[in-house]
Amino acid sequence: MLRLENCLIENGGFSLRADLEIAPGSRIAVIGPSGAGKSTLIEALAGFRSLSKGAVYWKGKDLSKVAPGKRPIAMLFQDGNLFPHLTVAQNVGLGIHPNLRLDDAQQAKVKAALARVGLDGMGDRKPASLSGGQQSRVALARVLVQGRDLLLLDEPFAALGPALKAEMLDLVAELLAESGATLLMVSHDPSDARRIADQVVLVADGQAHPSMETAVLLDNPPPALKAYLG
Template identity: 55%
Template sequence: MLELRDIAIRHDDFSLTADLSLPKGGRFAVIGASGSGKSTLLSLIGGFLAPNQGRILWDGQDMTQMAPGDRPISTLFQHHNLFPHLTVKRNIGMGLRADLRLDTDQKDRVTQVLDQVGLSGTGDRRPAALSGGQQSRVALARVLLRARPVLLLDEPFAALGPALKSEMLSLLTGIADRTDATVLMVTHNPQDARVFSPQTILVEDGRAHPPRDTGPLLDNPPPGLRAYLG
């Protein structure tokens, strides 16, 4: 279980609080108006920001003071953080070792994960030679290879067209189901939340609210979310 206990972060005129318990294997959308704190919530969980108060736990272990790389968490950002000078295989291999000194077994795992995300035969290409959808698959492959139990996604498919986005959400759902990962996905698109996430965390009025069933929340949103969605 992922727990945020009495979490609060404050900076100038911005503040965000959270008191959440998210079961292992759950898929959650994170939705709210621009500037409400969605990305801040993910950064707190991922360790890129430190709270002013409270604790963050995974399976009962306090990870509030852990560095991002030491947490059982992978984060996928909108721009994927692919290295343009490295091949696809080496970009993915970074998920195992930053120095890329992979042994034979690790190289085989890179090849396997390329197959799993439908990128067989692209391992020696550079990111610039791939389509936007293929680059998204490379980023997902790196996350899959790390096999961390918590996956955070900050609008990773926002730049894709509707068809490619639907394809990537389907691929992500399959990965989450196979690995039993706990997934939090920031999105501005309510349809993405409906497709991917049985439950949704609303970030509004300086608070990350406990998750609610996605359909009823979006069918009858509170006034602030209704105004944002239009």
């Protein structure tokens, strides 16, 4: 269980409250008007923002004081998910060991992950020689080898075209089905939520609301969401 207990996140004059629970294995879309604090919530979970009040628990363990890289979390950002000076295989290998000292078994694991996302034999290339979709696949291969319990996506596929974005979300869904990890995904597109998420957390009016069934919420949106959806 992921539990956000009486959390208060403050950033300048902006503040966001969250008091909610998320069951392991859920796929959550975090939606809401822009500027409502969707990314802020994800960043606080990942450890890039401190909590002014409250605590975050994963399986009963308090994560609030744990460094970002030590949390059971893999995260993909809006952009800059790959290091351009490292090869594809090195970028993936970072998910196993930040020092890139990999033994043969770990190298094989990197290779297998690349094959799983459809990039077999591309390990020696640099990110710049890949298409946008292929770069996203590299990042997902790294998520795969990280093997963390939670996956946070802060709109990493926003720059891709609609068809490619759908393809990536389907790949994410497959990988989650295999690993059983829990997904929290920021999105401003309700069709993304319908495509991959079984639950939705609405962030609006300085509050992250407890999750609801995707279809229920989107079919009968509350006023704040309705204004946003139009």
